[in-house]
Amino acid sequence: QLKLVQSGGGLVQPGESLTISCGAAESTLEHYAVGWFRQAPGKGRVGVACISRGGQEAYYSESVKGRFTISRDDAENTVRLQIIRLEPEDTATYYCAAVERGPGYCSRVTNAYDYWGQGTQVTVSS
Secondary structure, three states: OOEEEEEOOEEEOOOOOEEEEEEEEOOOOOOEEEEEEEEOOOOOEEEEEEEOHHHOOEEEOOOOOOOEEEEEEOOOOEEEEEEOOOOHHHOEEEEEEEEEOOOOOOOOOHHHOOEEOOOEEEEEOO
16 A cells, blocks of 8 residues: 655745655655646646656646646655746645556546545645
């Protein structure tokens, strides 16, 4: 059983940058593809980025491309989502998710993932 632990998030002003992190407690993320999802108030959970096992493949939704960067550091057992030029529309609860797959696979679909982090709130407001 993989337990994902998220950190980061908080209240930021429009235009600022933020990095949120996802790690695995008592296990390793090395064999997992990882996705980042967000859920705004009153809306469904949508995928914004994913990264394959090994990090060779990364994909972004069109709405965040150019502002979001997903990265992984298997030595630190961490996957990060860096967000620049934050907008009020980025306000949401952000979730990381993991699924054990071979290299090259990742998905921005929620039901592709077996394990989920606890969620972290990002609020963009002046």
